Amino acid sequence: MAVKRPSGPQGSLILGSANQFRDDEPNFLLESVKKYGDLVYFRLANMHTYLVGHPDLVREVLVTQGDKFEKARLDKQILGKFLGNGLLTSDGDFHKRQRRLAQPAFHSKRIQNYAEVMVDYANKIMAGWKDGAVVDITEEMMHLTMLIVSKTLFDADAITGSGDTAVAIANAMHDLQAVSNRDYQRGFSLPSWVPTADNRLRNKAAAQFNQVMDQIIVGRRQTAVNGQVEDTGDLLSMLMLSVDEEGEFMNDRQLRDEVATLFAAGHETTSNALSWTWFLLAQHPDVEAALHEELDRVLAGRQPTLADLPNLPYSLQIIKEAMRLYPPAWILNGRTALTDVAIGGYTIPKGSTVFVSPYVMHRLPQYFDEPDAFKPERFTPEIEKSLPKFAYMPFGGGTRVCIGNAFAMMEAQLLLATIAQTYRLAVAQSEPVPYKAQITLIPENGIQMRVVMRETAVSPTSELAFA
Ligand code: HEM
Structure with a gap:
């Protein structure tokens, strides 16, 4: 019997809507929901795709009927090549076990200890800025969040020759993400043994990353007392100390996959959130002024805590x-x-792919008036509470909701407060700043910004240690 499908863009006979999708993925999806409604069907080559564009349907996919879905094969294929079977790419009982084991590392008490580290690194980054200089803020934010994740995840400073180690890991991670982005663009990923330039780059970078991670994990095991690794305060210690119901610890391979996953998921996302924040602030002097007023009134020149x-x-x-x-x-x-x-009201056939897009949900005029306007007033607690659940969903939802949600929000707020206390950032380029929809939504060519010291600036202090 023919499948009854919701309507959607037709596309061409062979590729379906793949080309239109590739042109501008977020807006292709947004316009499709606006035109065809809450559930849209389209084809990306041979992939039958359903896009949900209503908070209640998002809830169905992520929560109510979440156990009827698993992560799509393409995502597992591409991301799995460097994240292995970590939290982002695993499914089913294995994912449940790993999530339970990783959860204590993200307990609020634990991550609160990282607040000082975050502020200290923001000061460290600013120490490299000169009043009036132009910086690429996306690079600066990426470097900053990378330093923070290396410190909080595996105490990078404590590793011998840590400067080189951190750079080696960051370079490897950068290459791994670049190759994955290109695979997403192509819409497929060749097996790792096929000797393409990208596969060679990925295999080399993965080997480098794994070698460093293995060294770190072995080092921790060697200093264990009576089989118990020392809690050095970082996330890795917690992952190594966690036991499941059968009293089993994660093995080295699982640890490596989880650390790679947390490293990858935990810095580019937050860094992009901050880069876009600086860009928007620079264009909205009234919002910037209100931010400065709040910082000056509450902190009065102190470092935020x-x-x-x-x-x-x-x-x-x-x-x-x-x-x-x-x-x-x-x-x-x-x-x-x-x-x-x-x-x-439709049946999504077994094997189909379902897309949920925070970008789409966030720009629907039903939930956000003037959806393209930057208006922080929308997020007063009262107004936020009145939003339907899943109309706003930057961290996803259900059992696969971002495990680093609280970590990321604390980090973003602290970094914004620390930096905005000292500097104003102004856009220093005449070219527009388009986004590029890669694994994350990045400013395509970076953002050149001038950093200008504020009159009320606090002098940065820096002492890097866990609280
Ligand atoms: C602003 C920053 C961040 C954003 C917007 C973000 C967003 C997300 C989203 C939307 C998901 C769900 C993906 C899906 O359902 O397919 C996710 C999952 C995940 N995120 Fe984040 N994230 C951020 C920061 C972090 C940080 C700081 C960490 C760790 C230190 C992290 C670790 C993870 C992990 C491990 C998962 C997989 C969870 C699972 O499936 O059990 N994220 N993130």
Whole structure:
């Protein structure tokens, strides 16, 4: 019997809508929902794709019927090549076990210890800036969040020759992500043994990354006392100390996959959130002035601490609104239906792919008036509470919701407060700043910004240690 499908863009006979999708993925999806409604069907070559564009349907896919889906094969193929079977790419019982084992590392008490590290590194980055100089803010933010994730994940400073180690890991990760982005563009990923230039680059980078990670893990095991590794305060210690119901620890391979996953998922996302925040602030002097007022009133020249965050609500609203307009994870990993699934009055046949896109949800006028305008006032607690769940969803939802959500929000708020206390950032280029939808939503060519010291600037201090 013919499948009854929701309507959607027709596309061409062979490629379906692949070319239109590739031209501008986020807006292709957004316009499709606006034109065809809450559930859209289209084909990307031979991939039967359903896009959900209503908060209730998002809930169906991620929560109510979440167990009828798994991560799509293409995502597992591409990301799995360097993240192995880590939290982002695994499924089913294995994912459940790993998530339970990793959860204690993200306990609020634990991550709160990282607040000082975050502020210290922001100061360290600013120490390299000169008043009035132009920097590529995307590079600066990427470097900053990379330093923070290396420190909080595996205490990079403590590793002998840590400067080189951190650079080697960062370079390897950069190459791995670049190759993965190109695979997504192509829409397929050749097996690793096929000797293409990209495969060679990926295999080399993966080997480098794995070698460093293995060294770190072996080093930790060697210093264990009575089989118990020492808790050095970082996330890796916690992952190594965690046991499942059977009393089993993660083995070295699992640890490596999880560390790679946290490293990859945990810095480019936050860095993009901040880059877009600086860009938006520079274009909205009224918002910038209100931010400065809040920082000066609450901190009065002090470095921000964890305890200050509840008293800086406007800073938080700015970050939330920037992530609404430019959600770093503009689309969740595709979901493959494991069985026929009834959603929104249609049956999504087994094997089809379902897309959920924070970018689409965040720009729907039903939930956000003037959806393209930057208005942090939307995120006062009262207004935010009135939004339907899943109309705003930068961290996804359900059992696969971002495990680093609280970490990322604390980091973004602290970095914004620390830097905005000292510098104003102004756009220093006449060219427009388009986005590029890669694994994350990045400013395509970076953003040149002039850093100008504020009169009320605090002098940066730096002492890097866990609290
Ligand atoms: C602003 C920053 C961030 C954003 C916007 C973000 C967004 C997301 C989203 C949307 C997902 C769900 C993906 C899906 O359902 O397909 C996710 C998952 C994940 N994120 Fe984040 N993330 C951020 C920061 C972080 C940080 C700082 C970490 C760790 C240190 C992290 C680690 C992870 C992991 C491990 C997963 C997979 C969770 C699972 O499936 O169990 N993320 N993130």
